[in-house]
Amino acid sequence: MLRKDGDKIPVKIYNREFIIEGGSWDPLYVSALAKYVDEQMNRIANTSNIVDTSRVAVLAALNIADELFTLRESKDTSGQEISKRSDELVKLLDQALKK
Numbered sequence: 001m002l003r004k005d006g007d008k009i010p011v012k013i014y015n016r017e018f019i020i021e022g023g024s025w026d027p028l029y030v031s032a033l034a035k036y037v038d039e040q041m042n043r044i045a046n047t048s049n050i051v052d053t054s055r056v057a058v059l060a061a062l063n064i065a066d067e068l069f070t071l072r073e074s075k076d077t078s079g080q081e082i083s084k085r086s087d088e089l090v091k092l093l094d095q096a097l098k099k
Contacts, residue, residue: 007021007027008020008021009021009025009027009030009031011030011031011034012034012038013034013037013038013041014037014038014041014042014045014053014056014057018034020034036064037060037064040060040063040064041056041057041060044056044059044060044063
């Protein structure tokens with residue numbers, strides 16, 4: 001369900017309340033995004049000696065960006081591999097049909 005412009009979605013990230021407003025995002029989706037960011041920040045804080053919230057947030061952002069870039073690269077590689085294999089199958093099929 002898309003929300004109406006002007007609706008406010010409350011989220012909690014790293015023990016802070018934020019109100020997300022504007023756009024037409026699904027509140028459940030926004031909540032899931034906020035939960036993921038919260039989990040990443042808490043994981044970093046719990047596994048390091050970093051106490052500065054800004055540093056924790058930047059490290060979480062870098063980790064999330066790394067995940068995104070890795071997935072994009074994997075998708076591109078998979079797409080190229082599928083295309084290559086499809087071309088090979090088409091050639092094999094053409095050869096078989098010519099016999």
